[in-house]
Amino acid sequence: MKTIIAYFSLLLTMVSFSYGQQKPADNAETMIDLYFKSYSGESKYQINTMGEAMVKRTNEMGMWTHPSIARIMKQVKTYKYLNFNSSPENLQKIIAQVSAAANKGNIYKEYFRWETNDVVSSVIYTKGDKKITELDYITLNKGHISVSCFIGDNIDMESIRSLVANK
Amino acid sequence: MEKDKIEALLEKYWNAETTLEEERVVKQYLESNDPEEKLMPEKEWFGAVSDFKSLEGKTVGFSAAIDKPLIKRMPLAVVLKIAASILLVIAASFWLVSYRSALAERDLALQKKVEADLFSISKTLNQANTGLNEIIKFKSDVKTQND
Numbered sequence: 001m002k003t004i005i006a007y008f009s010l011l012l013t014m015v016s017f018s019y020g021q022q023k024p025a026d027n028a029e030t031m032i033d034l035y036f037k038s039y040s041g042e043s044k045y046q047i048n049t050m051g052e053a054m055v056k057r058t059n060e061m062g063m064w065t066h067p068s069i070a071r072i073m074k075q076v077k078t079y080k081y082l083n084f085n086s087s088p089e090n091l092q093k094i095i096a097q098v099s100a101a102a103n104k105g106n107i108y109k110e111y112f113r114w115e116t117n118d119v120v121s122s123v124i125y126t127k128g129d130k131k132i133t134e135l136d137y138i139t140l141n142k143g144h145i146s147v148s149c150f151i152g153d154n155i156d157m158e159s160i161r162s163l164v165a166n167k
Numbered sequence: 168m169e170k171d172k173i174e175a176l177l178e179k180y181w182n183a184e185t186t187l188e189e190e191r192v193v194k195q196y197l198e199s200n201d202p203e204e205k206l207m208p209e210k211e212w213f214g215a216v217s218d219f220k221s222l223e224g225k226t227v228g229f230s231a232a233i234d235k236p237l238i239k240r241m242p243l244a245v246v247l248k249i250a251a252s253i254l255l256v257i258a259a260s261f262w263l264v265s266y267r268s269a270l271a272e273r274d275l276a277l278q279k280k281v282e283a284d285l286f287s288i289s290k291t292l293n294q295a296n297t298g299l300n301e302i303i304k305f306k307s308d309v310k311t312q313n314d
Contacts, residue, residue, distance in 0.1 A: 048280075050277050054274065058274075063278060066282070069281075069282055072285060079281050081284070112291065112292065112295050114291060122291055124288065135288070137287070137288050148280075160288055160289050161292040161293060161296070162289070163286060163289035164286060164293055
């Protein structure tokens with residue numbers, strides 16, 4: 001019986017260790033936490049987080065497929081992304097609500113918005129004045145929304161822009 | 168006289184022709200008297216028969232010295248505990264391997280998503296630059312035509 005208890009303890013330790021590896025070390029609130037939590041009832045609402053430990057491990061193991069991505073990811077501590085489904089009309093309303101909240105809150109600045117015939121297809125937000133500490137990328141496509149948050153100390157936008165050119 | 172009679176009965180005995188009473192007489196004679204040397208084999212025979220009869224209905228046991236086995240036979244409960252522990256370890260190992268594999272798949276999916284996002288942002292920012300350059304070029308062309 002003692003042996004079985006010992007095995008279970010060992011297993012639980014290993015499981016907790018495994019889960020612990022995936023927890024983001026930084027619990028700072030992102031745009032997802034601030035403006036998208038209220039939509040958690042939407043279809044297929046899902047948040048995934050690449051915690052600081054995971055980003056660090058991926059960097060250290062050289063797992064990125066491109067050196068430019070590796071360089072950018074050295075500036076990133078945590079990556080978080082959200083996606084869910086809703087009707088295209090509702091998604092446009094959500095974007096309008098988020099935009100209004102961001103303008104009012106004065107935390108995030110709209111960096112770039114791509115709009116065709118009054119339909120928004122993507123918006124980029126940044127946080128931080130001199131140093132960008134958060135980069136948010138929202139894309140809408142046929143009833144599907146995706147929000148990606150890159151959190152770091154100083155994210156260089158030019159490095160990201162030149163990524164396609166360097167490929 | 169009696170000796171002759173016994174010899175005659177013995178001859179009948181070896182021919183399997185004696186009655187139980189005659190056999191008893193022969194036996195009693197051989198047990199009680201000290202027969203001559205000629206009748207000694209018969210005496211031993213009847214003695215042996217008598218010994219066998221005394222053993223009749225009894226269980227004969229044989230014993231032999233057997234070396235004890237090196238590994239003592241374990242009780243069933245202990246065997247079951249060991250088997251359960253081994254099964255638990257095997258099941259836990261399989262679960263851990265599959266769990267790790269699922270995590271690795273998820274990590275890879277996240278990694279690809281990060282890369283796809285960065286390329287997408289880069290593409291969008293470049294489109295923004297291209298769009299702005301086109302507007303500047305358009306304005307410049309209009310200005311040149313007006314001049």
